[in-house]
C-alpha cells in the first residue's frame with residue numbers, strides 16, 4: 628500500500644485540498660495529530676540566538692509530528708557551504724569535477740556549472756552512513772558539527788526526551804523538484820530508542836509515513852521549510868519516504884528576503900534540504 632500512495636503523491640502537481648495531507652500551518656483537517664503541552668524550561672537566550680531560534684519559545688507548537696520555525700537561512704547556508712566541505716562525504720566525491728583544493732559550492736559558483744550543482748544529492752557528517760552495508764564504522768567517522776549537535780540537544784531537551792541526545796551521524800539530503808526518496812526504515816543505529824531528527828528547509832515536500840510493513844496504508848504530511856519531524860521508538864521502524872517535492876509555483880509560502888545572497892536564493896528556488904540527525908551509540912541512554 629505504501630508504494631501505491633507513493634505513486635499517488637508522486638503524480639501530484641498541485642496541492643489538492645482533498646488529498647489527506649496534514650498541513651501544520653492549517654491544522655483543521657485531521658485527527659491524526661495530537662497537540663502536546665510543553666513545560667517551559669529556562670534556557671540561555673543568547674544561546675537561542677546562536678542556534679537561529681526565536682527567543683520567545685512560547686509559540687512553539689508541538690504535535691505528534693512537530694513544526695518549529697528556525698533561523699532557516701543560517702542552517703541553509705551551513706548545509707550548502709560548510710557541510711559539503713571535507714571531511715564530510717558527498718555522493719559526488721568520485722566525480723572529479725572539483726578543481727584541486729576546491730569544494731563543491733565554490734566550484735559551482737566559479738564555473739556556473741548547474742549540472743554539478745544539481746548532482747549533489749547527499750552529504751554525510753559524523754559517522755558516515757554506508758549506503759551499501761548500512762553499518763556504521765569507527766573507521767568512517769569524522770567530527771560532528773557542534774552547532775548541529777547543540778540544536779539537536781536543544782530540541783530533544785525541549786521535547787522532554789528523558790536522555791541527553793548525542794548527535795553522532797547526519798545525512799544532509801538535497802532534493803530537486805524531480806527527486807524522490809523511496810520508502811525505507813532507519814534501523815542502522817545501535818540505539819533505536821533515541822529519537823531521530825529530520826529538519827526540512829526550502830521547497831515543501833510530501834512526506835509519507837506508514838507502518839512496519841509496506842502493506843500498511845501510509846499517512847501523507849506536508850513538510851514546509853522549517854518543519855521538524857521527530858521519529859522515536861516505534862516510528863523509526865515505520866516505512867517512510869518522500870514521493871514528491873513541490874516545485875516553487877505550488878509553494879505559496881516560499882519567499883526569501885532580498886538581502887540574502889543571490890546564489891543561495893537561486894539554489895533554494897529549486898532545492899529542498901533535509902537534515903537527518905541520528906544518535907548511533909547507546910552512550911548516555913538506558
Ligand SMILES: O=C(O)CCC(=O)C(=O)O
Nearest residue numbers: 798800825834869901903
Ligand atoms: O527528506 C526527508 O524528509 C526524509 C529523509 C529520510 O527519511 C532519511 O534521510 O532517512
